[in-house]
Amino acid sequence: MLVLEAHGLTKIYDSRGKVKTRALDNFSFQVHEGEFIGIMGPSGSGKTTLLNLLATIDRPTSGTIRLDGVDTSQLKGDQLALFRRRRLGFVFQDYNLIDSLTIGENIILPLVLDRLPLKEIKARQADVAAILGLSDLLQKYPYEVSGGQQQRTAAARAIIHKPAIVLADEPTGNLDSRAARQLMETFTQLNAAAETTITMVTHDPFAASFCRRILFIRDGRFYSEIQRGESRQAFFQQILDVLSLIGGGNNDSMGHRF
Amino acid sequence: MTLWGIAFKNFWQNRRRYMAYVASAAFSVMIYFLYTALVLHPQLQEGYRGAIEAVQGMKAASVVIAVFTLLFLLYSNSAFFRSRMKEFGMLSLLGVSKRQLIRIILWESLCIGSLAMVIGLALGLLFVKLFFMGVSVLMGLSEQIPFYAGRPVWIQTIAVFGAFFIVVSLASLRTVLSKNIIELVRAAGQPKETPHFSRWKAILGLLLLVVGYGWACAPNPMLVVLGAIPVTFIVSIGTYLLMREGSMAGLDFLHRREWFFYRQAPFLTVSQLIHKIQENYRVLTAVAILVAVILTAIGTIASLFVVYVRDAVKTTPHAIQLVLSEPGELDLAANRITQVLAENNVTDFHYTQMTFFRAEIDGNSRGVTVIPYSLYQSIRAGRNVPVTLSDKNEAVLITMYAFLTEGDTVQREEVLKVGTRQVPLQVHPAINAQPVNADRYLSYFLCVPDALFEELIIQASKESLLYIAIWDVVDWNSKEMWMAVTQLRELYPEYEFTATAENYRSSLLELGMLFFIGFFVSLVFLAACCSLLYFRLFTEIDDNRRYYLQLEKVGVSDRELKKLTWHQSLILFFTPFIAGLIHSTFAMQALGTLLNRTVLQFGWAVALGYLVLYGAFYLVMYAIYWRSLRVTRLAEI
Numbered sequence: 001m002l003v004l005e006a007h008g009l010t011k012i013y014d015s016r017g018k019v020k021t022r023a024l025d026n027f028s029f030q031v032h033e034g035e036f037i038g039i040m041g042p043s044g045s046g047k048t049t050l051l052n053l054l055a056t057i058d059r060p061t062s063g064t065i066r067l068d069g070v071d072t073s074q075l076k077g078d079q080l081a082l083f084r085r086r087r088l089g090f091v092f093q094d095y096n097l098i099d100s101l102t103i104g105e106n107i108i109l110p111l112v113l114d115r116l117p118l119k120e121i122k123a124r125q126a127d128v129a130a131i132l133g134l135s136d137l138l139q140k141y142p143y144e145v146s147g148g149q150q151q152r153t154a155a156a157r158a159i160i161h162k163p164a165i166v167l168a169d170e171p172t173g174n175l176d177s178r179a180a181r182q183l184m185e186t187f188t189q190l191n192a193a194a195e196t197t198i199t200m201v202t203h204d205p206f207a208a209s210f211c212r213r214i215l216f217i218r219d220g221r222f223y224s225e226i227q228r229g230e231s232r233q234a235f236f237q238q239i240l241d242v243l244s245l246i247g248g249g250n251n252d253s254m255g256h257r258f
Numbered sequence: 259m260t261l262w263g264i265a266f267k268n269f270w271q272n273r274r275r276y277m278a279y280v281a282s283a284a285f286s287v288m289i290y291f292l293y294t295a296l297v298l299h300p301q302l303q304e305g306y307r308g309a310i311e312a313v314q315g316m317k318a319a320s321v322v323i324a325v326f327t328l329l330f331l332l333y334s335n336s337a338f339f340r341s342r343m344k345e346f347g348m349l350s351l352l353g354v355s356k357r358q359l360i361r362i363i364l365w366e367s368l369c370i371g372s373l374a375m376v377i378g379l380a381l382g383l384l385f386v387k388l389f390f391m392g393v394s395v396l397m398g399l400s401e402q403i404p405f406y407a408g409r410p411v412w413i414q415t416i417a418v419f420g421a422f423f424i425v426v427s428l429a430s431l432r433t434v435l436s437k438n439i440i441e442l443v444r445a446a447g448q449p450k451e452t453p454h455f456s457r458w459k460a461i462l463g464l465l466l467l468v469v470g471y472g473w474a475c476a477p478n479p480m481l482v483v484l485g486a487i488p489v490t491f492i493v494s495i496g497t498y499l500l501m502r503e504g505s506m507a508g509l510d511f512l513h514r515r516e517w518f519f520y521r522q523a524p525f526l527t528v529s530q531l532i533h534k535i536q537e538n539y540r541v542l543t544a545v546a547i548l549v550a551v552i553l554t555a556i557g558t559i560a561s562l563f564v565v566y567v568r569d570a571v572k573t574t575p576h577a578i579q580l581v582l583s584e585p586g587e588l589d590l591a592a593n594r595i596t597q598v599l600a601e602n603n604v605t606d607f608h609y610t611q612m613t614f615f616r617a618e619i620d621g622n623s624r625g626v627t628v629i630p631y632s633l634y635q636s637i638r639a640g641r642n643v644p645v646t647l648s649d650k651n652e653a654v655l656i657t658m659y660a661f662l663t664e665g666d667t668v669q670r671e672e673v674l675k676v677g678t679r680q681v682p683l684q685v686h687p688a689i690n691a692q693p694v695n696a697d698r699y700l701s702y703f704l705c706v707p708d709a710l711f712e713e714l715i716i717q718a719s720k721e722s723l724l725y726i727a728i729w730d731v732v733d734w735n736s737k738e739m740w741m742a743v744t745q746l747r748e749l750y751p752e753y754e755f756t757a758t759a760e761n762y763r764s765s766l767l768e769l770g771m772l773f774f775i776g777f778f779v780s781l782v783f784l785a786a787c788c789s790l791l792y793f794r795l796f797t798e799i800d801d802n803r804r805y806y807l808q809l810e811k812v813g814v815s816d817r818e819l820k821k822l823t824w825h826q827s828l829i830l831f832f833t834p835f836i837a838g839l840i841h842s843t844f845a846m847q848a849l850g851t852l853l854n855r856t857v858l859q860f861g862w863a864v865a866l867g868y869l870v871l872y873g874a875f876y877l878v879m880y881a882i883y884w885r886s887l888r889v890t891r892l893a894e895i
Contacts, residue, residue, distance in 0.1 A: 055811075057810075057811065077815070077816060078815040078816065078817055080815075081810070081813050081814060081815030081816065081818075082813065082815065083813075084811075084812070084813035085812065085813025085814070086813070088813070090811060090812065092811070096808050096811060096812070097808075098529075098805065098808060098809070099533060099805075100529040100530050100532065100533030100534075100805075101525075101529050105525070105529065108520075109525075109812060110812065110813070112520055112521065112522055112525045113522055113812070113813065113814060113818075115521065115522060118516055118517060118520050121520055157812075
């Protein structure tokens with residue numbers, strides 16, 4: 001079943017001068033239910049623009065996005081917010097946790113926003129916290145826990161309402177290598193066990209090597225696509241190869257992580 | 259870009275933050291200008307009747323305004339600069355020297371000061387006519403005070419506020435220069451810890467309030483007077499404790515009520531309030547106390563205004579009254595007064611002539627005026643006669659006010675001494691039920707049964723007899739009547755001649771003026787309250803923007819965000835107002851005990867008026883806040 005279908009996405013930024021930037025140019029792709037997809041490309045390639053369009057926090061100049069069977073261009077204002085809150089899950093580079101809420105409260109934010117009964121909220125909080133190893137931290141505040149724990153909290157928040165798709169924007173960007181590995185293993189586990197559909201934008205080949213399929217994007221256009229076989233190490237090497245072809249890579253510093 | 263350019267850019271980038279500062283400074287300048295214009299008004303220097311005292315009051319008020327304004331400017335300026343520490347830190351980091359930094363800050367302060375001054379003076383000039391009209395009406399002046407805004411007014415206003423702005427900019431220099439770069443850069447963005455609280459302190463705060471309120475409710479006027487200062491102190495400390503520990507305890511309680519907390523609005527609002535309590539509680543305390551002061555002061559003045567103006571009529575029930583001690587003079591004088599009245603077209607009056615005598619009772623060293631009960635009844639006919647006499651040995655002692663130390667309000671035994679005779683009497687107290695116009699000598703009346711009166715007046719010495727003539731006019735406050743009274747005042751001294759219109763008008767003049775002065779001073783206080791809250795919101799605007807952006811990303815709709823902002827700012831604004839209102843309600847209760855009547859309704863009427871002003875300000879502030887909060891919208895990233 002198709003969860004996400006992007007067709008002919010184009011985004012043109014009108015800067016104040018006469019220069020028009022074509023951040024995304026006729027980009028199309030599909031995500032099936034239960035997939036774990038990575039989107040990679042050098043900086044300035046348009047991957048963050050793409051994720052913003054998918055996240056419905058920005059609108060394409062042309063092209064359509066069908067998310068979970070809904071054409072998002074048809075949604076207006078509050079409908080859009082509701083759609084985001086019910087059907088999408090987000091993991092951001094800067095965690096985006098609310099300082100004034102505890103870890104436990106941050107996790108259940110989408111459910112509280114959606115006015116679920118307390119019993120249901122509590123049950124799901126316990127489940128998700130157990131999966132992500134956060135059960136002991138529920139009473140703590142974000143500033144009291146490590147970056148990796150904060151990002152896992154964000155991941156828990158992204159899946160607690162069983163969204164159609166989880167969108168992750170450079171989730172390992174602020175993490176050290178150990179925390180990054182832990183987070184990616186968690187993503188893999190969520191994808192495998194809970195059949196969560198994940199689309200992740202990253203420039204980190206190590207993080208990307210956990211995906212099942214990777215789309216490469218360059219200058220706003222589709223560049224190539226690779227599928228993962230059995231070995232993650234082999235996949236990692238494959239990714240590095242593609243990146244070196246694209247250029248603008250940060251692929252030289254990543255080898256030591258194995 | 260030149261240094262000038264940087265200074266200007268600073269100003270422009272921070273214009274919304276400056277707005278409250280400039281607005282309240284300009285407002286203070288305007289108020290000060292208006293006051294000074296009135297105080298220095300040439301016509302008031304020569305003096306309307308009673309205007310001299312009023313001008314003294316205005317002078318005192320303008321000093322209060324000036325001092326308060328200075329304190330307020332210092333506070334708001336330091337709050338304002340603290341919120342911009344990072345900006346100055348960045349400038350220093352980029353290599354702007356201390357000397358240049360000083361120049362930027364001084365230029366900026368100069369611009370803001372001049373802007374506030376220009377706006378304030380312009381507004382002052384605009385409203386000075388209206389202000390004089392208001393004063394004229396409240397003082398009951400027959401002619402309006404003419405427009406005046408002479409050079410001394412300008413010089414004084416500009417000098418005082420110029421000095422203030424210099425002091426303030428020096429203070430802000432100190433704030434910035436006392437920190438080194440790293441402190442400046444770090445000043446913002448430190449993660450805030452969740453505050454802890456002590457349940458004991460919360461309970462102590464509550465106890466202090468209960469004690470303070472209980473004391474204010476004491477039925478004994480003496481106790482109330484003794485309590486005035488300690489109660490203010492106790493209640494202030496109680497407020498301080500409750501605003502932090504108390505509201506923390508309350509919020510924590512709500513936080514732990516899962517059925518309440520795990521719903522959209524409480525979930526975000528309660529957690530956010532807990533998060534911000536450390537920064538909020540001082541401002542909340544200050545505003546609560548300021549509001550209490552405003553409401554109590556104006557409530558008191560309003561009560562006095564109503565009570566005294568009403569009492570002026572009660573203590574002077576007869577339009578004109580003449581008291582003489584020689585029987586022969588009375589007829590002559592009466593004819594003269596009737597003639598003056600006729601000359602002023604006052605012919606519709608009721609004339610009465612009576613004889614009383616003065617005597618002494620044990621309980622009152624000042625002596626009493628003895629009158630027959632029938633007169634008391636007839637004069638107060640149609641009104642509520644407080645006491646009926648049944649026994650020959652009963653009497654009513656009428657006093658103008660309940661004095662604190664004398665037992666004027668209890669029934670007791672007294673011995674009346676007339677000549678050589680001593681009459682034991684059962685005395686009933688009555689307050690403010692004067693049968694004839696009270697004056698300096700006629701303030702205590704002993705009203706005895708008619709038979710006893712007839713017996714006693716024969717025994718009274720010739721010197722103790724008083725001959726009284728009264729003219730009752732229905733329309734005692736007419737223009738004609740006032741003309742007649744003014745003429746008659748020239749002929750008779752105050753201890754012989756009294757008139758309702760005169761007493762009424764002088765009360766109106768004094769209290770009206772007091773009311774007016776008080777109201778304007780209170781406006782300055784109110785403006786300060788409002789800007790304190792405004793600063794509270796705007797120092798954190800970057801934080802809050804981030805917070806709203808985070809929520810929006812997770813899928814909180816615009817409408818919900820708006821509701822959230824509305825709730826949070828509503829709580830921030832109206833918690834201190836309600837606290838202040840409760841404080842002032844108890845203060846008004848205490849005032850009621852002192853005045854021996856209920857004045858709560860005046861307090862609440864005043865509070866309602868201020869609530870409207872405060873609410874209007876809140877709405878404006880909320881609109882500005884919401885707009886600046888939404889400067890960066892998600893869709894525009």
